[in-house]
Amino acid sequence: MRPLTVIEARVLGTLMEKARTVPDSYPLSLNALAAGCNQKTSREPLMTVSETEAQEALESLRQLSLVFQSSGSRVARWEHNFQRGVGVPEQSAVLLGLLMLRGPQTAGELRINSERWYRFADISSVEAFLDELSERSEDKGGPLVVKLPRAPGAREQRWAHLLCGPVDMALAQAQAAREPGGAALEQRVAALENEVAQLRSAVASLCRELGMSPPGHTE
Template sequence: MPIRPLSPVEARVLGTLMEKARTVPDSYPLTLNSVLAGCNQKTSREPLMQIAEAQAQEALDALRGLSLVIESSGGRAARYEHNFQRVYGVPEQSAVLLGLLMLRGPLTAGELRINAERWYRFADISSVEAFLDELHERSAEKGGPLVVQLARAPGAREQRWAQLLCGPVAMAQAAAECEAALPGAGEVAHLQARVEALERELGLLRETVQKLCAELGMSQGGQS
């Protein structure tokens, strides 16, 4: 039976648990405070979020109801760990890619390979692409695709991938966000004008050097 789409906060909480299980295993499972700190950290997150403690607890409880999170009691505070691979029935490599996409937003295969270094070391981009293709072609019996390849944005060399755990991706919105990150027409025109000005200055400098060399009876490559 397919799992309902996750909310953005649930995806951030789940992705954080998946990340910390691999990057700080000595501190795992996590307390609520650790989950909250991981969700709200300013690095390796897109978009940045400011989740309140009550929101994080609500998301953990909801994920526990979906069997995606397991709560363990011990010590002073409850601790939480993810159960992602068992519920979705995917291998570790696929779970790593989905976790990264939940935390960082759409990424290219190359960006996924680089950002996965602390989670799992992929041999090459082809390996990443193979697991993405497998997630994209996932059968309906298994719950359907878990990733989608976005249309190539203007000026971009590679296509990005997005996760579908939070439901269908708004293709137009994703393309617009990517296009907005590219230099605008005004910025391109400004850069082009600067390049042309530098080329003119370089031409003038060359003429000056040629005149000086002629007056001194020197060749441009050295003395005559």
């Protein structure tokens, strides 16, 4: 498979996301797809994809057997065919979809960001699928992800997808050096807030079962 363009990757990732997070609205019309590509949340980098550009990307992806048009609707609607087209299991497809939409991430960030797509048991299972994707044999098309150089001050290394071709390691390292006070920090804060919310929900549920007042609750 040839390398994807950045717009093709965004279109494909958006279809993969919406299939799992809003199944009632899936398959997507061209208008809904363009809106999904241009979301201001859960996207890195932010993009402005026109419907014309999205349509051109869909036609190119259809030639690669990665998307297809649904039948039986007055408005053209589109579905992805990523897992079969690329030949990867669901868990690997989830990780690749998130990397296409959100950019490079650590295994921990991928596990948290995948909650609405697929629930991984732990970080080790995420790392196992990433390792498998990075060691993919040439007869299957070669590696699909790569581990990036460690960012200054970071404890974990991030992963990037290779669906758009090789990663410019020098550029990735330069971006990582600028991120601790920006996007990377925001991602970590969002991940921690998500985890705290889940813990609060679990504690509240446990307190209800035990007939106790949640911590901090006042009559």
